[in-house]
Amino acid sequence: MSRPETSAELSALYQELILDHYRRPRNKGTLEKADASVEMKNPLCGDEICLQVAFEGRSVCDLRFAGRGCSISQASASMMTQLVKGKSAEEIETIRSRFRDLMLGDESAASDQSLGSLRALSGVARFPARVKCALLAWNALETALTERAGR
């Protein structure tokens, strides 16, 4: 049985930056004019997100998220919206893939500058039951990008 043994691991999980994004989420709300709107739920825990994206060509020019969930899912969504705004689909895909690595325990990703504030979520990797919380918003964004590409 692998349990988080030290309060150090819990402190690493619940860093101030994460709690800050949880209590004061960035880009939370709805867009007046969205090109893609994706709803995604995590049926296991009831987390839900509605992500709206506005595009300019192949780039995300604006995005908002709504919904509710745990601190990890909310912080991840909030940080994601800050990081991907203005980036192209290809750039976003690189970040998304790197963030996935981080969640799956790839320690080299924890020092990857391209992940910006998302590195604060590196502690999640030690809590396998919570990884899907951190990935929920990213899965929604991936769906939005796929829809856009297929158009």
Next chain:
Amino acid sequence: MNLRADFPLLANNPGLHYLDSAATSQKPRAVLDALVDFYETANANPHRGAYALSVLATERYAQARERVARFLGVGDPDCLIFTRGTTEGLNLVAGSWGLEHVSRGDEIVVTAMDHHANFVPWQVLATRQGAKFRVCELTPDGKIDLDFLSGLLNKRTKIVAFSHVSNALGTINPVEDIARLVRAKTDAILVCDGAQSAPHFPVSFDSLGVDFYAFSGHKMLGPMGIGGLIGKRETLEALSPYQTGGDMIEFVYDDHTTWNALPHKFEAGTPNAANAVGLAAAVDYLDQIGMDRVRQHERALMTLAQERLTAIEGVQIYGPPAAERSGVVSFTMSDVHAHDLATILDGEGVCIRAGHHCAQPLMRRLDVPATARASFYVYNDERDIDALVTGILKAREIFSYVPS
């Protein structure tokens, strides 16, 4: 009551505070031994062989049925069908009785507190048959609203399904009152989800007043993958089989087949004999304690938990008053999400459930995405509640951060 030593998983993990018995219970050594004993001394396919070992397996399986029937107050053991658990038992009724008796324009009633296992099969049945699916609302303190229920009932009501005890809130529902209402206004069958009652207080099917009662072995100290459906003989005999195959047949001809007698008619394929034997050992264990004592023990823990949790600022408890609940307490703490709470409690060795408890319609009505749920059983004691409280206080501290 100090039974921790009887449960190897708990004995081997002294720091573990298991408060998720409403999801599944831990297993005493006696149950694990019974499983091994069956495989080491009596393993053969029951009802098949003419040889002594198969006869022994058949006997052990039959004895297990008699034992479990006695525990649940079933006078006629043939009326206890072994299933994988509550879910399969309820699906059996929906797929067999339901398909035969429910047609277009009929009505099926469930309650807003039902577990998905006692909600979705009826919803699907209603859709398939063109029947109306009606959900009985709850009172603000999480009980079945009997006036509302009364208003839903009419001559077209064919099935009324409800939980004996709510898995999410712990509400103990008044079976007698519900049965009286339903019998007075309808000819419907009453289907009772007993997953959370059979493990926790004395239940006697023969005097319960319902037509079907389903339960799960793994929530009552038994192995996973075994449970049962209890019905009345005349109802079960009139019913078509749910699954077909070996063991449930009498004669198979090229153009038709006749069915075996009860209970075999509903037990197609090789039965889960070893787990039935394990379940019999579990009810032996429970009877040694005494189901009245089990209930008393859980009530005492519940009262204490209620007192200790209420004292924590920001904690909100859902459902009826503690005295009217079984050993389940569902709560939230200020804006700390139940999942975060569960993760932090895990760090203290405390196992609780966080989420929607397979009762999304209920969560929607409570207007919470998730609650934390602690549930108690025979092996829990005050120390588990101490650990729960310590963990919640720790979560409060971690989440005390306020953005500047």
